Amino acid sequence: MGINVFKYFKGDKAIWMIVLILSLMSLMAVYSSVVTLAYKHHDGNTLHYLFKHLKIIVLGFVLMYITHRVKYGYFSRISQIMLIAAVPLLLYTLIKGANLNEASRWIAIPGTGLTFQTSDFAKLALIMYIARVLTQQQSKLDDFKTVLLHVMLPAGVISALILPANFSTAALLFTTCLILMFIGGVKLKYIGAVLGIAVVGFMLLLLLGAAFPKTLPRIDTWKQRIVNFVGGEEEQDADKNYQANQAKIAVATGGFMGKGPGNSTQRNFLPHPYSDFIFAIAIEEYGSVMGGIGIVGLYLWLLFRGIRVATRSKKTYGTLLAFGLSFSLIFQGMINMAVAVNLFPVTGQPLPFLSMGGTSILFSSLAIGIILSVSRESEEEDSTQKGGEIATA
Numbered sequence: 587m588g589i590n591v592f593k594y595f596k597g598d599k600a601i602w603m604i605v606l607i608l609s610l611m612s613l614m615a616v617y618s619s620v621v622t623l624a625y626k627h628h629d630g631n632t633l634h635y636l637f638k639h640l641k642i643i644v645l646g647f648v649l650m651y652i653t654h655r656v657k658y659g660y661f662s663r664i665s666q667i668m669l670i671a672a673v674p675l676l677l678y679t680l681i682k683g684a685n686l687n688e689a690s691r692w693i694a695i696p697g698t699g700l701t702f703q704t705s706d707f708a709k710l711a712l713i714m715y716i717a718r719v720l721t722q723q724q725s726k727l728d729d730f731k732t733v734l735l736h737v738m739l740p741a742g743v744i745s746a747l748i749l750p751a752n753f754s755t756a757a758l759l760f761t762t763c764l765i766l767m768f769i770g771g772v773k774l775k776y777i778g779a780v781l782g783i784a785v786v787g788f789m790l791l792l793l794l795g796a797a798f799p800k801t802l803p804r805i806d807t808w809k810q811r812i813v814n815f816v817g818g819e820e821e822q823d824a825d826k827n828y829q830a831n832q833a834k835i836a837v838a839t840g841g842f843m844g845k846g847p848g849n850s851t852q853r854n855f856l857p858h859p860y861s862d863f864i865f866a867i868a869i870e871e872y873g874s875v876m877g878g879i880g881i882v883g884l885y886l887w888l889l890f891r892g893i894r895v896a897t898r899s900k901k902t903y904g905t906l907l908a909f910g911l912s913f914s915l916i917f918q919g920m921i922n923m924a925v926a927v928n929l930f931p932v933t934g935q936p937l938p939f940l941s942m943g944g945t946s947i948l949f950s951s952l953a954i955g956i957i958l959s960v961s962r963e964s965e966e967e968d969s970t971q972k973g974g975e976i977a978t979a
Contacts, residue, residue, distance in 0.1 A: 596965065597654055597958035598895055604888045605650070605954055608939040609643050611868070611881070616942045618848045619859040619867045635860075639942050646951030653955025654962060658904055661956055662718040668711035669740060675704040676747035705748045705755050706949040712744045713914055714956075716763055717906035720770030724902065727772050730779070737767060738780045742787075749791070754933035758918055760784065766910045770902075811931045832856045833863050833926050836870040837878075844873030861941040862934055865926040881940070882923065889916040895961040904960040911953040 595602050613636065620635040628634045679693050693702050719736045726732040741763040749756040767777055836852035839845070850870045853859040859867045868877035892912025899905045915938050922937040924930035936943050938950045 595651070595654075597961035598891050600891045601888065601895075601954065601958060601961070604884055604891070605647075605939060605951075608881075608884060609647075612643065612864075612940045612942075613640060614847060615864050615868050615871075615940060616860050618850055618871060619853045619864060620942070622854055623860065635942070642944055642947050646947045649948060650951040650955040650958070653952055654958035656955075656959055658907060658956060658959040658963060661714050661907065661959075662721075662903055665711055665714035665718050668707070669715045669744070672704070672708035672711045672744060673747065676708055676744070679704045680747065680750060701944070703945040705752055706945045708744050708748060709755065709759050709914065710911075710949050710953060712741060712759060713762060713766070713910040714907065715740060716766050717770075717903055717910050720766065720772070720906055721901075721903040724771065727770070730776050733767070733772055733776050734780070737763075737772070738783075742784065745784075746787075749788075752934070754921065754935050758914070758921065758935070762910060762914045762917065765913060766906060769909055770906055811933075829857055829863065829932055830925075830928055833866040834928050836863070836866040837874070837927055840870035840873055840877065842873050842875055844869070844871050844877055847871055861936050861943055862922070862932075863926055864937055864941050865923045868940070869926075878927075885916050885919045885923075888912070892916075892957055895957055895964070898964045899960050900964065900967060904963070908957045908960045911957055915950060915953055 616639045617632060617636045620632055621630075624630050624632040624635060675693070682693070693704060716737060719740075720727070723732055723736055741760060745756045745760040745763075748759065764777055764781065767780075768774070832852050832855045836850065836856070839851070845851075848871070850859070850867050852870055853867055856863050856866070865877075865881065868881060871877060872880070889912055892908055892915075896905045896908035896912065899908060918935050919938050921930060921933055922935045922941070925933055925935070936946045939947065941947075
């Protein structure tokens with residue numbers, strides 16, 4: 587007699603399978619792409635990074651499982667605490683965080699040797715909170731003051747705190763909030779007004795950064811990446827466009843069928859083949875069919891299932907929560923893949939569930955766990971309703 591493993595995993599089974607497939611692909615891609623890193627720090631021992639990555643993936647699935655068993659209504663209250671905690675964490679990161687390329691994005695966890703990217707925590711907290719506010723303020727969304735104070739103020743503060751060190755994450759998060767506002771019933775003219783305020787605020791910030799360079803040290807990096815992306819050959823800086831050029835070589839040499847697992851050559855030249863540019867390595871090794879279209883298809887399938895969970899939820903909070911988290915994950919993934927194939931300027935966004943990384947995988951797993959929690963409760967409600975109908979009949 588076979589054992590039905592899926593009976594222990596509630597919610598949308600397709601989402602479980604997609605995340606499992608992406609995680610298995612991640613193990614193979616990361617193991618292949620950490621060769622240079624292993625030679626630099628562990629005498630060529632790639633197994634060190636493989637097992638480290640495997641531990642994080644397993645922990646991610648544990649968090650996903652625990653989270654999907656929790657009633658998603660609890661996340662509404664938890665989001666308040668998380669959002670309050672996110673502000674000092676982001677401030678501390680800007681002031682005392684680990685600095686890399688003039689960007690303070692991580693804080694060290696004392697006694698563990700591990701780092702924690704606070705923007706991942708803040709992103710999850712803000713989406714959960716915005717879904718909560720839009721649900722509670724449904725009857726007051728016609729009032730611009732209510733929208734500005736309860737929705738856009740927290741979104742603006744969190745995005746502004748992330749912006750100096752990580753422009754792409756701040757822009758992604760702010761865009762997700764705008765989309766969530768639209769889905770939640772906020773008038774387009776209010777969304778447009780908020781967007782206008784944000785653009786003006788950003789322009790003033792750029793002027794401030796130009797006048798006082800130390801307040802916004804990454805302005806030159808943003809400018810150079812845009813110039814390298816949209817400018818002609820005479821305007822491009824070959825050294826600063828190095829990552830994008832190596833990624834293009836990986837994609838071009840991969841062809842339709844790829845070079846085969848572990849046969850990448852560009853992993854030796856790309857600075858971060860195991861994180862920011864893992865999609866390019868996947869195409870080089872597995873080809874544009876399996877490594878390109880196949881991976882894009884998995885993310886689009888995940889988006890479809892997430893939207894399906896959102897539309898099936900009978901409660902507004904569940905709908906907004908599932909949609910916001912699904913959109914955020916896939917939007918981030920699409921930006922990463924667009925960068926790898928030179929359709930978007932270099933951003934430094936990891937590819938959810940594929941890139942090597944600690945907090946990115948763990949918070950992505952928590953997001954999926956929350957989506958599965960919404961799905962699980964919808965299934966239980968449908969089952970109860972059907973049982974009641976049968977009993978009545």
